[in-house]
Amino acid sequence: MNPRLIAALVQTIFPDWPALPPADRARVAQDTTTFVAGQIEALPRFLHVPYLLGLTGFNWLAVLYGGRTFARLPPPRRSRYLRFWSESPLGLMRDFVKMIRSCAVLAAFDHPTMTRRLEEVTQDEREGNGR
């Protein structure tokens, strides 16, 4: 597995809200990347190899799209390329992205640092509600 590619995918999916201090963001993104890589490793073996091939295809087909592999594309082009796959008429391409995206958002938003931040940024409203 290409860790740089997984990290690039996670960075592209990583939420803009709530804003995290840079160090926290880096830690949550790193833990999310580790989780996503672990999930790919845990796929049943009959899916694992096809998925790794899919990752390689995803990375290199970006050359046709933006002249570089996905991991080397600038962030705005990464987002557009990922969206192209997410909205593809081919179910296989959509399913490929869906698996990584679901794992990434789950791990990011259920990270303890993120949960604390979510509670902080909504604290006023939650306290106003008698909490």
Added chain:
Amino acid sequence: MKPLRCEVLVIGSGAGGALTAAMLAEAGRDVLLVEEGLAVDRPIATHSPEAMQLWFRNSGLTPLLGDVKIALVEGRCLGGGTEVNSAFWHRPFPQILDRWREEFRIEELSEAALAPLFEELERELNVRTLGDTPPPRSSALLATGLERMGWAYREVPRAVSHDPGANQYFPGAKRSMSQTYLPRARRAGARLHSPCRIERLTVEGRRVTGARGRSFENGAPEPVEIVADHVFVCGGATQTPALLRRSGIKKNVGDSLKIHPMLKVAAEFPEVLDSHLAALPVYQASEFWPDITIGGAVYSAGYLAMILSEDWAERQREMVGWHRMALYYTACCGTGKGRVRAFPFTGEALAFYSLSSRDQQLLTEGFRATCQALFAAGATHLYPALRHVARLDTPAQVEELTAKPLPLNTLSLSTVHAFSSCPLGEDRSRCAADSYGRVHDYANLFLNDASLLPDSPGVNPQGTIMGLALRNVRHFLQSPPAQAE
């Protein structure tokens, strides 16, 4: 390699296996129980990402392949699914038992015959309702919406610990197998071998002589051989048929998998709910049972994000309202065609399920009813797990969306209920095992788990699985040794 010897080998420690091992050991049998998963022994929420990687099969990523890919979530741990489920407890509907008895020709299956067994199980598992404890706010809102629609609903009893203040998401809070039948089995002398994965049964003619597998008790895998007089396979709806098929036992095995397909929706309310801090949802709409169930789902910001991620670029901004949201689901009594095979070379369970047109219709009706109830409860916006449907703001939009069955390619489905891959009954044209779980044509091979259910029970299946398992193991203990046919 010196083989392990036992009188009865029980493979799998979930709702069926743990109960089977306890009953056999307490009856004085020499029992060896093997489980491939780890013990649930860390103080982390059982739905957290960390728990997924520790205690779920394939870290929670088991796909059911078919026209719509469905995420099957299965426990793989000591205690099986009972450690990671919501511990909802239903007795099977009498009309379903009657239909199973007639269609599958199952002996002595009726509400009256099972009633004393359920009473016994419910005492052991402390099955109860909340009593004076108020329900979580998300459940109260669902109840309000259902009342306003004029639909019946119920608080579903659960198998919970004796500490009413325990956070039900954490290990030890439920009366799962690790809190009940596994300790009983061990106290009665059953030996436990875990983690240990059984790869195939050893078969001589029409008798099973034991099993071979790999033990991970010391970290690195070591081959294991077990010699047994009787074998109970209790690996669940996907693993039981895969093991049997790997062992060359294939008649009606893995040909009839059924599930409860589930479609989720996130609802935003004007008030703060803080659903991530709340207890498990408790109410289900009973109005549409057994065809359709509506209820509240486990909530966290991560689970909400997964629903919204169907259109992440557009919908991630909706996370701003995470503290005013809760998750709900509709599930239907699946009638589609499913099957389980052992994948060539690796032997892993490969499961397929094709939604029937009735599944599609029921999911559409259930989704419509769920949305109507949530709007009636005061929800301001709904975010369904549907591709190309960003947000629903009015009941009229729901009506328009569900005027025709929801298109298959928009559905994002999951399931936590799988069963019926090796149905029991005397109808040999469709059943893998007899009326009490003995595999047809094998004198000493028994099944005792979710795979035996003839088809969908329409509600959370743990009660039905355990009721049948207790009935079957009691029958085994009372019967003289059977001869192969």
